[in-house]
Amino acid sequence: MYHPLALLLIFILLAPVSAGPYFLEVYPDTWMKGDEDEYITIGWDDLPGPCTISDGEGTITLLPGYSASRSCTIARNGEQYKQVWGEYPAWEIIDSTPAIPQVTVQGRFQLSNKKDDLTLSSQGIICDTVTWPGTFQPRKGQIHIRSPDGRWDTRILMAGGTRLVPKTVENVTGIGFVSPDCSRQVLEETIKSAKQSILLNIYEFTDARLSDLLCDAINRGVKVSVLLEGGPVGGMPAEELSIIQKLSDAGAEIMVMEGAGEVHAPYRYDHAKYLVADGMRVLITTENFKEHSFPPAGYSGNRGWGVALDSVELASIFTAVFDADSDGPGVRTAQGRPGSMEEPVTKPYRPVFVPVSFTGASVTPVFSPDTSILVADLINTSRSRVWIQQAYIKEYPKNGTNPFLAAAIDAARRGVDVRILLDGYYYNIEGEQDNDEMVTSLKTLAAQENIPLQAEILYPEKAGLLKVHTKGVIADDQVLISSMNWNENSACFNREAGVIIRSSEAASYFASVFLTDWAGKKEVKAARGLPETDTGCIQMITLAGVLIILILLYRRYHRT
Incomplete structure (x- = not known):
């Protein structure tokens, strides 16, 4: 049996992040020209206050109450995101449609395909970070997702594909x-x-x-x-x-x-x-x-x-x-x-x-x-x-x-x-x-x-x-x-x-x-699934051969 302190340490190590917001999905290198449908999904345990996401060159800010659920998606271009995924994201970075609210942007915020890093903060406290390559290996068309145990999924899950789990x-x-x-x-x-x-x-x-x-x-x-x-x-x-x-x-x-x-x-x-x-x-x-x-x-x-x-x-x-x-x-x-x-x-x-x-x-x-x-x-x-x-x-x-x-x-x-x-x-x-x-x-x-x-x-x-x-x-x-x-x-x-x-x-x-x-043989005398009629046929042929040999020997003996 594990010591209670050891169990607590295991829980901390496997927990996604702190009680603040954390990254759930990152899609930086998309199939679409210009990566206009790139997106980030964040999640949280409690309804968060203001939070920021920075890539070192720009920062986007979400104000309190940005989602009633426990996650939300921020896409670069909401219309292009909908074209790919069939629905609007919760927020967008550029102004593509009045149907989607915009985040506040400072500087130039756009995900790099091959190498980048993101920092997620809430009320001035860093809650989560992600880098690529590092946290995951980037690949065109691949969505990088966080598993329920808090680790980043090592499977290669491409945009539009399923995310199945084992079931017996x-x-x-x-x-x-x-x-x-x-x-x-x-x-x-x-x-x-x-x-x-x-x-x-x-x-x-x-x-x-x-x-x-x-x-x-x-x-x-x-x-x-x-x-x-x-x-x-x-x-x-x-x-x-x-x-x-x-x-x-x-x-x-x-x-x-x-x-x-x-x-x-x-x-x-x-x-x-x-x-x-x-x-x-x-x-x-x-x-x-x-x-x-x-x-x-x-x-x-x-x-x-x-x-x-x-x-x-x-x-x-x-x-x-x-x-x-x-x-x-x-x-x-x-x-x-x-x-x-x-x-x-x-x-x-x-x-x-x-x-x-x-x-x-x-x-x-x-x-x-x-x-x-x-x-x-x-x-x-x-x-x-x-x-x-x-x-x-x-x-x-x-x-x-x-x-x-x-x-x-x-x-x-x-x-x-x-x-x-x-x-x-x-x-x-x-x-x-x-x-x-x-x-x-x-x-x-x-x-x-x-x-x-x-x-x-x-x-x-x-x-x-x-x-x-x-x-x-x-x-x-x-x-x-x-x-x-x-x-x-x-x-x-x-x-x-x-x-x-x-x-x-x-x-x-x-x-x-x-x-x-x-x-490596073409035929076998007995194997699982072999019809009984085939086995019987082989036995009958063998018996007939033996009888023929005995008859020939008998005739030869009586001729001498």
């Missing part, structure tokens, strides 16, 4: 599945069973047969809304423009996130991959809507993981994120055009895994950049195993440390069985610093420190796959399934979506998939 939903029922074995079955069943609404957020959509399913849903009265990335790497393919045209003609609402300039999207890429059906089911996948992502049964494609989760509470969380993203800046109505359709996959594949159901799971959504740190937390709390399957892993360019990879290495150092399996498709191994170099580096580290850290390349052609597109982790009895690649963009700048599932049934299922891929 209990007693969730679900179905686990993998590509290419059985993913299309679960996806088709989810779309076909929808009766009222389908919300789809997907990075790329080129599968014509999946668009046909959505058109069928529209024809039976289901409202379909789709949010796409408007500028994927390499540009939007012609096949996707055809899909947009077809879905729009059928009556779907199709939106793309691609804003630039003053109307800038809050995310570098909308890379999420999820579907919400009837406000009840959430389907999360590592895969885009492509033929090789959800191939028909019996055909090859990507290795990917997915889960369909039934929970009204969970669906409401994903619906709120979908609504916020589709209503946010940089989103417009999509424009398609008639054109070619994606070529169907033709390479055969013998499925090994079937979907598996589980109940009573605890599910925590993971959204990047808001709560991506939960991935590191998941690994940091592991005790027995951390098995990771990723398309690739990249160190962060500035400081060279990927926090997810660092957490995995630390787990191995405390004795956890850590295995990392990366893609061996040509474009992930042909460069000078990609998956094969990463695996070599990890193996070297494991040998030097004598820790239980293993790393391998899965060469997809040896397993009958196209490529490894999984973004998954199995940590003890928990499973992460998400759209998040292990690089800085995905964790800090993209919109990504995923879930952490606490369920021994789900963990066992995906662990069996992982071990099959880890072995």
